[in-house]
Every structure is written in C-alpha cells, then in structure tokens.
Amino acid sequence: MVIVALLGLPALGAVALALWPARAERAAQWFAVALTGVLFLLTLTLLSGRTNGVWHEVDHPWIPSLDVRLHLGVDGISWPLIALTSLIFALCALYSFRHTPSPGNPRKILALLSALECGVFGVFMALDAVVFFVSFEVTLLPMFAVIAVWGGPGRRAAARQFLLYTLFGSVLLLVGIVAATVGRGTSDLVVWASAPSGMSERGQIAIFVVLLIAFAVKSPLWPLHSWLPDAHTEAPTVGSVILAAVLLKMGTYGLIRVGLPAAPEGARAVAPTLGVLAVAAILVAGLVCLAMDELKRLIAYSSVGHMGFVLLGIATLSVPGLQAALFGNVAHGVLTGLLFFLVGAVKDRYGTGDLDRLGGIASVAPWLGGLLAFAAVGSLGLPGLAGFWGEAFAVVAAFGGSAFWRVLGVVAALGGALAAAYFLRLLRRTTVGPLGSAVVPDAPRPDVTELAAWGPLVVLALTLGLAPDLLLSLTVGPVEALVGVVGR
Template sequence: MNNLLIALLVVPALGAVVVALLPDRRARLVSTGFAAVTFVLSVLPILARPNEYTWFAYQPGDGPPMVPWAEVHLPWVPALGLEFHLGVDGISYPLIVLTGLLTLLCCAYNRKGRALAALLLVLEVGVLGTFLALDLILFFLFFEVVLLPMYAVIAGWGGPNRRAAARKFVLYTLAGSVLLLLGVLLVVTSAGTGDLVTLTGAAELSKDTQRVAFVLLALAFAVKAPLWPLHTWLPDAHTEAPTVGSVILAGVLLKMGTYGMIRVGVGAAPEGAAWASPALGALAVVAIVAGALICLRQTELKRLIAYSSVGHMGFVLLGIATMSITGVQAALVGNVAHGLITGLLFFLAGTIKDRTGTGSLDLIGGLRETAPRLAGLLGFAAIASLGLPGLAGFWGEAFAVIAAVKRGGPFWLTLAAVAAVGGALTAAYFLRLLRRVTHGPATPAVAAASPAVTRIEWLAWTPLILLTLAVGVVPALVLNDTVVPLANLLGVKL
C-alpha cells in the first residue's frame, strides 16, 4: 500500500507531460484516462476491503499521537534534514478521493485543449501532495505547486477580466505563502523537526512560540480557505475562471486551507490554536453572515455561488474553532459536502452561462420553461447547498452549530445563534436565486439556448448528485475512522 502513495503523485504528473505533447483532439481522452487511473488508485483501499472502508486498524494506546494508515518515509536532502514523508489517515483520505473524483470529472468535461488538460493534472499533483505530505517543508512545496497552474487556468481561459482576476489571485496567495513559510520555518527551527507525526500532539514548542506560529499559519490558511476579510480574491477568480477552473478551485483548492488549519495549525501548535479559537470562531461567524448578506445582493450567477462559498467555509472554520471532536468532524464532512455541492453548482452555472452567453440573473429567467431538467438540477444543488436534512450539506453546518453550543458559555452560544441565523439567510438567497433563474417567463437569452443536457454533462454531474445523496444519508462515508486521529490531534482522551 505504501507504493500507492507514490503512484498517486506519479500518475497525474506523468499524465500532464504526456498530454502536453499530444494534439488537442486527443487531449481530453488521454487526460481523462490518467485522471481515471489516479481516481481508481485513490479508492483501491475501499475496493480491497469494502467491509472496512479503509486501511485503518488503530486503537487508542497503539502508538504515538499520529499513526498513518500507510506512509512513505525516505531521505530527501539529508544535509538539510529534509525528508520525503507521505502518509494518509482518516482526516486526509476523504479529501484525496474527492480530489481524484473532481479532477476526473473536469478532465472529461474539458473542451479547451491539451494545455488546460495538462494544467488540471498538474493541479491534481499539487493538491494530492498537500493532503499526503507529513513533512512541513514538503507540505509547503506542494501547497505552492498549485499557484502558477491556477493562475494560468484563470488568465488563459477565463472571462473578459481574467487577467486582473488572475493577478489578484496570485497576489493574495503569495501573501499567504510568505506567512506560511514564516510559520513553517518557525515551527521547524524551534522544534528541530518538520515531521508532522512527531509534532502532532507533542509538546515540542513553548506556549509563546505556538501562539506566534499559529497566527502565522492561520492567516496563511485563511487566505486559501478563504476567511473574511481575506476573501476578496475569490469572487473575481470564480467569476472569470472557466467552468473546470471554478470547479477545481471551489471543490479542492479551498480545502487546502481548512485541511492545513487542522493538520498543521492545530496539529503542530495546539496551545496556540486553543488560545486563538475565540477569534477564529468570531471571524468564522462574520464570514457566515457577511457571505449570506452579500449573496442577497448579487446579480451575477457565478459570483453569487462564489460568495456562498465564503459562508459555507465559515461553518467549516467555526467547527475547527470549537477545538472539539464534534466540531472538527463537522469541518471534515463540511469540506467534502462543499466540494460535491459547489462543484455541481459551478458545473451548472458554467453550462447556463455558456448556453445563454450571460451570467446575469436579470437575463436568464424562466429556465424551467425551456430546460426543465437543467432547472431541476439547479434546484437540487441549491437545496443541497442550503443544508436540507438528508443531503450532504446538512451535517457540516448543523454540527458546527451544535459543537459551538457544546463548547458552552455566553460567547460560544452567541456564535452558535448567529451562525444559525446565517444558515437561514443561506436559504433566503438560494430561494431568491431559484425564483429569478427558474421561474417566470423565459427571457430571450434562455429561449434561444439549447435545452438538451449532453452525455458529457450527465457524466460529469451524476457522480456529484449521487454522492450528495449518499453522504447526506450516510455521513459515515466521510467520518468513518476519524474519531481516534482527531482525539489524538486535539489531545482528547477517549
């Protein structure tokens, strides 16, 4: 199984090189093939042991605080003490599968040639590497791999203002990268190691060092998540990015920030995280409410969905801020649910925009009159996103609020109440969206658009629909085998 971790990185990297050398007409097929192999590799543990879902067979007291299911630990730059250390556990595994799935769907959906197809595979390498890395320096390097490919995707195939949006994305991300590097170097030099297995749950750093390190790391991850008020790059990037770029950006790139907050921020600086948790919780709730209020005023489809991500990721960060097993589990399932649902929303928004030539809510009304299937799918995705029970979006948001209530005290109860109000506002803006887009007489732009849903579109959307239903009914698909690693990460005795 350890060789599987290497293969998860080698296959898409090799695919990117091969696709870049092919003619455009073959790029989609070949890139989809490499992405499919990567996805199959990511789910092999489930296929091999369907009754157990995963490799995991670890009980409290079996070893150190963090015990990966499988790992690769090789010398890399011995003179500098750097190691090539990869591993996977219950915290990272669902995100690895999500990354493989969304990359596969985007490669199959892509119609824009070999360069974009190759960039999608390069992005997959960076994201998978981030979720697999168990060395802080290696984590930083993989975290940065996605920067230039995502810039190229937005600037090369985006909308009319794509270059300005791409520059804004790079500037914000670079600022976060500087903070991340400072935080990583502080942890590594103070602890004498960058190994996350050693650092997790261990008192390697002084209290003051942990506080400074967590602030640096949290700010860096907040840019990527994004957390209010560091979110302003996101709407522009989503609005201008091509459809597959928006799906990858919302579906997996944002998760790098929240995953980093859990794995690196809380793992390496738990006392700093506990100290900063009230501020993180307050900012998360502001993001929930602010994102919803801004969505109520949006008149552009992709921009509205982008701002909705600010609110949804606010619930994820609220769960993390509670520093409890329930809260971080809410964050984990919220991450996956957001990737599935918002990925579907951006696929649908891109299709509507491509067919009508506009994303303006004033110009795309009456969709159900001419394209009832497309309108129905948009309704399903919107209802899932607002957190209807029985669908994937419910668990993360509901249990983030419950975790805040369990934390107790007037402060956390207030945060829980305000977050719940933000959830109600989410329902308001999505119902407003459906009323404007699907109801009423068809606008000229909608009437002139093709109503048929193509086979490729069904191929890209169906897995997301089915998984949204599956995770909504059986959240254990994401949360299985997370209690023990989270207890060790948070220092909670079971």
Template sequence: MSAALVAVLVLPALGAVALAFWPAAAERAARWFAVVLSGAVFTLTLVLLGARHDGPDPWTEVDARWIPSLDVRLHLGVDGISWPLIALTGLIFLLCALYSLRHVPNPGNPRRLLALMLALECGVFGAFMALDAVVFFVFFEVTLLPMFAVIAIWGGAGRRSAARQFLLYTLFGSVLLLVGVIAATIGRGTADLVAWSRDASTMSERGQIAVFVVLLIAFAVKSPLWPLHSWLPDAHTEAPTVGSVILAAVLLKMGTYGLIRVGLPAAPEGARAVAPVLGVLAVAAIVVAGLVCLALGELKRLIAYSSVGHMGFVLLGIATLGTPGLQAALFGNIAHGVLTGLLFFLVGAVKDRYGTGDLDRLGGIATVHPTLAGLLGFAAVGSLGLPGLAGFWGEAFAVVGAFGGSAFFKVLGVVAALGAALAAAYFLRLLRRTTVGPTGSAVVAGTPRLDAVELAAWAPLVVLALVLGLAPDLLLSLTVAPVEALVAVVNP
C-alpha cells in the same frame, strides 16, 4: 499500498509532461488520454481505502531521505483525515477531464489546459499526502502557478486582473506559511507532522501564539476567511467552468485542511488562545457572505460568495477545537466540494447556453430546460443545508460543536444558525429568479439540450450528495480516530 500511494502522486505529473509534448494533430486523443489517466488515478485513490484501520496512525506511508542536511524527509501518507479529500480530488479532476471532452473554453488548446490540470492535481495530492511540514509547503506552492495560468489564459474578459489578484493574495499567504513552518520546525525540533500530532509543543505560550497567528493568516487566505476573501469572487467569476469547479471543490480545502493538519498541532496553546478570534471571524464570514449574496445579481459571483459562507462553517468547527467541531469541519469540506463543484458545473452550463449569468435575464429556465433547472434546484437546496443531503451535516455539527463550548461559543453558534437561514434565503431567491417565473430575455427556445458528457460529469456528484446526506457515518467513521488523537494534543 505504498506503491499505490506513490502512483497517485506521480501519474498526474507524468501525464502533465506527456500532454505538454502531445502532437497538436491528435487533440481528441489527448482529451481521452487525460480522461483515462484521471480515471486510473481515481481508482488508485479508492485502492488506498483497502489499507484502512481504526487507529489514528497513517494507513500507509512512504518515508525517504530527501534533504539530510536540513533533516527534511519525503514523508507521505494517508489517514482518515486526508483520504476523503484525496478521493474527492481524484473524482473532481476525473469529472473535469470528462467534461473537457466536449466543453473546452476559449482560446481552445485543450492539451495545455489538461496538462495544467494534471500538474495542479499532482500538487493537491502532494499537499494532502504530506506528513512533513516542509513537504506540505512545497506541494502547496506547486498549485499556485497552474491555477494562475488556467484563470489568466482561459478565463473571461477580466481574467488577467483576477489572475493577478489570485496570485498576489496566495503569494502573500505562501510567504507567511513558509515563515510559520520554519518557526514551528525550529520550535518543535522536527518538521514531522505525525510527531506534531502526537506530542505537545515545548515552545512558550507567546511563541505558540505568534506561530499560530502566522499560520492562521496564511491558511485563511486560501480558505478563504473574511476579510481575506476578496480575491475569490473575481477568480471564480472569470475562471472557466473547470477552473471554478477545481477552485471551489479542491483548492479551497487546502486552507482548512492545512489549518487542521499543520496549524493546530504546530502550536496547540496558540490555537487555544486564538480560537475565539477565529470563531468570530468565521461567523462574520457566514453573515457577511449571506447578506452580500442577497444583493448580488450575477450567478457565478453569488455562488462564489456563498463559498465564503460555507467555509465559515468549516472554520467555526475548527475554532471549537473539539471532536464534534473538527468532524464537522472535515465533513463540511467534502460536502462543500461536492455541492459547490456541482453548482459551478451547472452555472457553466447555464452561461454556455444563454451567454449570461445575470439573474434578471435568466428567469423561466424550467420552461426551456427542465432537467437543468431541476439539477440546479437540487444543488441549491443541498447547499442551503436541507436535511437528507450532504450540506446539512457539516453545518449542523459545526453549530452543535459551538454549543458544546463556552457561553461565548454558544452565542457564536446562535449567530451561525441565523446565518444558515440567510443561505436559505439567497439560494431560494436564486432559484426563483432563474428557474421559475416569467421567461428572461436570455432564455430562448432552441438552445442545446444537456449532452451525455455533461450528465456523466454531474451524476457522481448528485449521487454523492445523496449518499453522504443519508449515511454520514460513511465519512465520519473514517475521521473519528485521528480527530480524537489530535484533540487530545490540542485541547487536553
């Protein structure tokens, strides 16, 4: 299985290099090459599931010397915490490559866009596979420039400002991440994340609090956590459809995953001390995002702000430091990736056909494109937490995890539940103003119907939302053993 692990990481990098030098006269072949390669990589991520076992140890790993003078090893692996995100990453990039067969944003040149997407995929895989804190930081950094370029080159009218804001915020987070990783490595005597997750830290409580606060801010920028979220709406609004899908479904997860994989075991006493503050900020994100969404009139911006609220539930689950809460966080990561990724695909289809995301001009889509309206309704009710769909379990378990804690966390759980009601309000408002009611000025008959490529790109996400909503244990059974082992160290 170690060969499959290395192949998952290396193939996207090789594909990116190949597309960078691909002949300009063979652009359609380049698109199909990206689809085939992404399909092969996704298949390999499924092959990794064959190494699964029920214990907390990595299912399979690669551990090689890299920088002996600094005692840094190229330590990569997969376990129940990382595999779902690795598989989701493989699926999302495959669907984005498939979508790009027919839908390439201006100014065209799909070879460069696909090359950047594959480079981005390599960085994300590396971050999710890293079992060494320094290796995690390196791959975390690899994702920044490709995403910046995707927004800056293929985005909307305000793309350059949005890309600069994305880069400045994420570079600020990266500097703090480097400081936190170095401090934790010195305090721990090793950068090995497996060792961190097994043994309690010997650092002083004050030192652990300082390390955890630095790492929390670094990962909060990426998650993003209120009030460090302001880069996200602009980035989503200006990014091309595939950029928004990747950003929502994959890149935001690097922040919450990093907090679980790196932040909690790096400084467990610090995590316990700061957890109430994290809980308050998470609930604030849920409520503030919900109130803002009730007032927004632009479709992509509304979905972007909804992500701040959804990730608030993930961060609330982490703040509980208990098994139900961390399970909720990991499940919520996947559910948000599936449903919000689908939403951004659908919003892209709406803007491609009607040339606007203005809610005031989009009424009555169901009369012209009933299939598109139906899919938009499905993704919206899934995102608001309808039981039976994937979005329900992450939010429900986060609230349950909060109620299992102190009286303070019980109060946070109540406020978070009220925030979920806000999500229902703004998503139902979105549907009322776009799919039903009087036909908006932008919605006219004769616009292109959904094509086979779009439906093929969206169908797996629809199926996943249903399967995970009806059988959540398919995912929860993978994460329970490593989560319980982590809780035993973080919250003994």
C-alpha cells in the same frame, strides 16, 4: 506503491500532455480522461488496510543535511479529500472533452490540470511540513495560468489578484513552518500531532497567528476573501469547479493538519478570535449574496459563508467540531462543484449569468432547473443532503462550549437562515416566472459529457446526506487523537 503513483502519474501526465503533438488533440483528451480515471481508482484502493493511525506511508530521506524527509501518508483525515480530488479532476477531464474553453488547446489546459492534481495530492498526503509547503506552492502557477489564459474578459486582473493574495499567504506559510520546525526540532507532522510542543505560549500564539493568516487566505476567511469572487467569475467552468471543490480545502485542511499541531497552545488562545471571524464570514457572505445579481459571483460568495461554518467547527477544537469541519469540506466540494458545473451549462446555453436576464429556465429546460434546485437546496443545508451535516454540527459543537461559543452558534444558525434566503432567491429568479430576455426555449439538452460530470456529484450528495457515517467513521479516530493534543 499507490502513494508514489498518485504523485508520479499526474506529474508524468502533465509532461506528456505538454509535449503532445498538436495534430492529435483528441487523443490527448482521451489520455487525460484515462489518466484521471486510473488515479481515481487508485485512491479507492487506499481504503484497504485501514487503521486508527496512518493507513499507508512512504518515508525516505530527501534533504539529509536539513533532516527533511519525503514523508507521505494517508489516514482518515486526508483520504476523503484525496478521493474527492481524484473524482473532481476525473469529472473535469470528462467535461472538457466537449467543453474546452476558448482559446482551445485542450492538451495545454489538461497538462496544467494534471500538474495541479499532482500538487494537490502532495498537499493532502504530506506528513512533513516542508513537503506540505512545496506541494502547496506547486498548485499556484497552474491555477494562475488556467485563469489568466482561459478565463473571461477580466481574466488577467483576476489572475493577478489570485497570484498576489496566494503569494502573500505562501510567505507567511513559509515563515510559520520554519518557526515551528525550529521550535519543535523537526518538520515531521506526525511528531507534531502526537507530542507536546515545548515552546512558550507566546511563541506558539505568534506561530499559530502566522499560519492562520496563511491558511485563511486560501480558505478564504473574511476579510481575506476578496480575490475569490473575481477568480471564480473569470475562471472557465473547470477552473471554477476545481477552485471551489478542491483548492479552497487546502486552507482548512492545512489549518487542521499543520496549524493546530504546530502550536496547540496558540490554537487554544486564538480559537475565540477565529470563531468570531468565521461567524462574521457567514453573516457577511449571506448579506452580500442577498444583493448579488450575477450567478457565479453569488455562488463564489456563498463559498465564503460555507467555509465559515468549516472554520467555526475547527475553532471549537472539539471532536464534533472537527468532524463537522471535515464533513463540511467534502460536502461543499460536492455541492458547490456541482453548482459551478450547472452555472457553466447556463452560461453556455444562455450566454449570461445575469439574474435579471434569466428566468423561467424550468419551463423550457426542466432538467436544468431541477438540477439547479437540487444543488441549491443541498447547499442551503436541507436535511437528507450532504450540506446539512457539516453546518448543523458546527453549530452543535459551538453550543457544547461556554456562553461565548453558544452566542456564536446562535449567530451562525442565523447565517444559515440567510443561506436559505439567498438560494431560494436565486431559484426564484432563474428557474420560475416569465422567461428572461436571455432564455431561449430551444436550448440544447445535456450532452453525455455533462451528464457524466454531474451524475456522480448528485449521487454522492444524496449518499453522504443519507448515510453520513460512511465519512464520519473514517475521520473519528484521527480526530479524537488530534483533539487529545490540541483540544480545549
């Protein structure tokens, strides 16, 4: 079955690439490109047989003595992120064909990325909480190694911080899943999402708080975000792209798939606090970005703000809010993934991400200046591009609540104005004005691998911006069913 292939093929690919002969590095790169391309095509076949419930499902005994099953499936909530994952990894494999970060060894970093893809697929396809946790953990060490080995000068400290924060979140995730499984009598996520909990409200609040903190580390939610800027700054380009476009989504997706159905009464009780923290993340990230002078760190902090809108949508516990959150997840993955690819192009050509040394890029490399402008205005929420719908309707969902939620909606909208300010500031300092000290007029034009990596994200940002229902029509059914269980 396709679901089994999506887990098995990247796992086998990781082993094959790790054992690949060192003298055949180019063949290993071709193999990785072909493998990720096949996985992307397989995700598209999952669109067949769509229903209002689970589209495709695998359910086999795994640990009978603990009543744990290998329960995997795809529905309207998970498929967009599965497709985004397969696309991003395919584009990163293409990009790595000519842009392998130092110290080389493309087959080794590609083996780690293949293992990482296997883990991410497991997270998004898991319909059992134990399977979800195991898959969540599989992603930890490959990403740690990518940062620690192929990152920048401060890579080891950034990787350690990433590891410590993620391990802290993992411990809490395990505690929350075990408590919810004991309280529910099963670890099956389908049962959690379709039946009342039966636990006391106090117990549900405790479980939801534990799970919220665990997923907030990964999202990341202010004030648990401090690992992210360092990780992004030191990671190689493909590491930053995957971290922003895919791995952050594991936190917000986990909150929707695991956290809300695990303890619905707890979610309702804690939702106002989550809403306040989400809006605080939007404001704090916006203010920090206005003072930031390093390109990668600026975009990393902008991700904290964007994910704040996603978490605000989740906190409303409404159909429009969860729809906005799911759309915002995908839109952020597309646009911020594109931004990190472009930042990689800037640093490759000019050797720095320091805004004080960049300037006038559009006059010497109009193609790069134009793409930076496209990705930036998409990220600030310009109507007609993908970034608009998730953030706008998170605010709309907040306005659909009480006076408290309307206040949060107003403050979040002000945070959106901050995003416009810092992205326009970024463009003013990098693309226009006199040439910066690092900008040379004869920088290389984009090569074929860069165009192949950037093009699909540009097209997808336009398509989702102009036709959002292509995505929203997939998620509305399962979102309505989930809100029927956990909604206010």
